[in-house]
Each structure stands twice: as structure tokens, then as C-alpha cells.
Amino acid sequence: MKFGVVVFPGSNCDRDMQDALQNDLNQEVVMLWHKDNDLSMFSTEDCIVLPGGFSYGDYLRCGAIARFSPVMQGVIDFANKGGKVLGVCNGFQVLCEAHLLPGALLRNANQQFISKNIYIKGVGSPEKALKIPIAHGEGRYYAEAAVLDELEAKGQVIYKYCDETGAVTPSSNPNGAIRNIAGICNANRNVFGMMPHPERATSDALGNIDGRIIMNSLLIHSKTSTARAAAAVANF
Numbered sequence: 175m176k177f178g179v180v181v182f183p184g185s186n187c188d189r190d191m192q193d194a195l196q197n198d199l200n201q202e203v204v205m206l207w208h209k210d211n212d213l214s215m216f217s218t219e220d221c222i223v224l225p226g227g228f229s230y231g232d233y234l235r236c237g238a239i240a241r242f243s244p245v246m247q248g249v250i251d252f253a254n255k256g257g258k259v260l261g262v263c264n265g266f267q268v269l270c271e272a273h274l275l276p277g278a279l280l281r282n283a284n285q286q287f288i289s290k291n292i293y294i295k296g297v298g299s300p301e302k303a304l305k306i307p308i309a310h311g312e313g314r315y316y317a318e319a320a321v322l323d324e325l326e327a328k329g330q331v332i333y334k335y336c337d338e339t340g341a342v343t344p345s346s347n348p349n350g351a352i353r354n355i356a357g358i359c360n361a362n363r364n365v366f367g368m369m370p371h372p373e374r375a376t377s378d379a380l381g382n383i384d385g386r387i388i389m390n391s392l393l394i395h396s397k398t399s400t401a402r403a404a405a406a407v408a409n410f
């Protein structure tokens with residue numbers, strides 16, 4: 175499995191993602207510029223990553239301009255063929271703007287940029303609450319009730335904000351995301367987006383390795399088509 179990490183003008187988590195994948199998870203990584211629209215070097219077993227950042231200065235709405243970068247047509251085609259796509263934070267925003275994932279990321283309920291550690295829990299997973307950093311101004315996931323009901327019924331809500339004990343409560347919701355949603359996947363389970371940053375929590379040097387559980391689940395899912403790992407993330 176090979177990873178392609180897209181760099182948009184204004185990305186700032188692309189190298190963190192590369193470092194986590196290459197050095198902490200021992201994976202092959204190819205860096206892609208947003209003007210690269212040829213993704214033919216990737217098979218559907220590979221994964222394209224849209225990293226966090228402030229693409230195009232967050233003008234208009236976060237991710238709204240990046241969605242029109244030349245690489246995105248390739249990413250959409252790749253996803254439609256069943257290729258795996260991961261979007262973290264700004265990457266999640268781009269995936270929603272590109273309609274590869276349903277819903278939208280709205281301005282945080284408190285109208286402020288929030289940068290801190292929070293806890294998330296894999297929905298239906300026996301794993302402990304994971305401590306993961308967030309750093310965003312527009313992270314409040316929103317979708318209409320009918321869309322949310324379908325996401326929940328089909329197991330597409332992958333992570334919810336919770337407290338340290340794993341309890342999903344209004345007070346453990348950092349940005350006002352509807353139903354505490356922190357990460358979702360598409361109906362085909364090959365496109366996954368989340369607001370928290372697992373790539374900032376994959377090394378002892380960073381003081382937190384909970385992100386490894388999430389990143390590792392991407393690899394486990396790429397190797398076992400049937401097994402659903404404890405830290406189940408989509409169909410990776």
C-alpha cells in the first residue's frame with residue numbers, strides 16, 4: 175500500500191502526515207502537488223491523503239477553493255473507482271466540498287479557532303477513548319437529520335467526540351458538531367474524513383501515540399478485506 179499526500183497552497187500538515195506515515199508507520203509515501211492530476215501511479219489498494227491546513231487561506235469557506243484544484247478531479251475519479259481517500263481536518267473539509275462525503279463543516283459553535291487535545295471514540299468499537307489534537311476554526315460537522323440517520327444506520331459515523339471515559343456527551347463536544355460527529359466515511363466505505371489530527375499523535379517524541387491506533391487501522395483494513403479491526407476506520 176502506497177500513500178499519496180496532496181499539498182495544496184496553504185497546506186500545513188502535509189509534512190506531519192508524511193513523517194507519521196513514513197517514519198512512524200513505515201509506509202511508502204509520494205508527495206503530490208495540487209496541480210498533479212495524473213494519479214495513474216496509484217492502484218485502488220493505495221490511499222490518497224488530503225492533509226490539514228489553510229488551503230487558499232481559507233477564503234470563501236475552508237476547502238471550497240481547494241476542491242477545484244486540478245488534482246481533485248483525479249481524486250474524485252480515484253475514489254469512484256474504489257481507491258482509498260483519507261481527509262484530515264482541512265482534508266475532511268475538501269472532501270465535503272467535493273461531495274465525496276455528505277454534509278459540511280461549519281464555523282465552530284464558539285466562533286473561535288480551537289487548538290487542544292480532545293477525546294474521540296470509534297462508534298461501536300470496544301477501544302478506549304483516544305486523545306487526539308484538534309486545530310480548526312470550521313470543524314462543526316453538520317448534515318440534515320435524514321442524512322445523519324442514514325449515516326448512523328449504515329455505520330458511516332466512524333468517530334464521535336467523547337470525554338476521557340468514552341462517554342459521548344454535549345460537554346465533550348469541542349465545536350458543536352451535530353451528534354458529536356468527528357469523522358465519517360462514504361457509503362462505499364473507501365472515503366474517510368475526520369477533523370482531529372491522528373498524524374500529530376503517532377510518536378513518543380510527540381508525547382502521544384493514540385493516533386497510531388487510527389493510522390494503523392488504515393493499514394489493517396488494507397490487508398484484510400473481511401476483518402473489521404477494533405479501531406475500525408471505514409474499509410481501509
Ligand SMILES: NC(=O)CC[C@H](N)C(=O)O
Nearest residue numbers: 226227263264310311312
Ligand atoms: N488544521 C486544519 O486543517 C485547519 C482547517 C481549517 N483551516 C480550519 O481552520 O478549520
